[in-house]
Amino acid sequence: MGLTMPDDPPVVLERTVAVADEAATRQLAAALAAVLPRPCLVTLEGDLGAGKTTFVKGVAAAVGIDPDTVISPTFGLIHEHSLTPGGPRLVHADMYRLAGLEELVETGWDDACSGEPWVFVEWPERIAAALPAERIELLITIDAPERRTFTFRGKGAAQAAAVQGIGGESPAPGPE
Numbered sequence: 001m002g003l004t005m006p007d008d009p010p011v012v013l014e015r016t017v018a019v020a021d022e023a024a025t026r027q028l029a030a031a032l033a034a035v036l037p038r039p040c041l042v043t044l045e046g047d048l049g050a051g052k053t054t055f056v057k058g059v060a061a062a063v064g065i066d067p068d069t070v071i072s073p074t075f076g077l078i079h080e081h082s083l084t085p086g087g088p089r090l091v092h093a094d095m096y097r098l099a100g101l102e103e104l105v106e107t108g109w110d111d112a113c114s115g116e117p118w119v120f121v122e123w124p125e126r127i128a129a130a131l132p133a134e135r136i137e138l139l140i141t142i143d144a145p146e147r148r149t150f151t152f153r154g155k156g157a158a159q160a161a162a163v164q165g166i167g168g169e170s171p172a173p174g175p176e
């Protein structure tokens with residue numbers, strides 16, 4: 001346990017879900033999409049190949065956005081998706097190549113976050129100081145070639161309620 005930041009929101013709820021294959025990851029993403037409030041920011045952490053982008057594809061597909069358009073950005077670090085022009089937005093950011101927080105303004109981050117979007121951020125540690133306190137943190141661990149464990153942490157009342165809505169189990173206590 002680290003120090004509690006004074007601005008930490010009071011409500012925190014954590015759940016873990018184990019999935020057996022990529023199809024199950026996409027189902028889990030659809031389950032989140034079904035309960036995710038707007039606006040909401042979701043951070044995704046996990047090693048390369050854990051399934052961060054695959055999970056965002058699953059969220060996109062669940063709301064009718066072509067998942068093939070959700071790709072790791074090559075030009076620009078932020079991609080915005082919507083089913084209809086001007087419709088509800090899904091923002092996908094991958095901050096892996098962001099050199100420093102001072103570069104964030106050039107990526108269009110502020111505009112992307114305005115309104116009521118869903119914002120999914122890969123490599124959020126690159127922009128930790130710019131993240132809202134109320135968010136959903138998702139940690140993906142690779143257990144086997146196709147097996148993953150997803151740990152969702154909802155911070156804030158609406159975010160915690162969404163995590164509860166996914167189901168799953170309370171995480172096992174860590175090693176003594």
Ligand SMILES: Nc1ncnc2c1ncn2[C@@H]1O[C@H](COP(=O)(O)OP(=O)(O)O)[C@@H](O)[C@H]1O
Nearest residue numbers: 021022025048049050051052053054145146148
């Ligand atoms: N259960 C699973 N969930 C997500 N991806 C999986 C799973 N099993 C295998 N994979 C594979 O792992 C890779 C995940 O890639 P990607 O989503 O781009 O990861 P990241 O964005 O975390 O680097 C894909 O090649 C995918 O097919």
Ligand SMILES: [Mg+2]
Nearest residue numbers: 052053072122
């Ligand atoms: Mg990725």
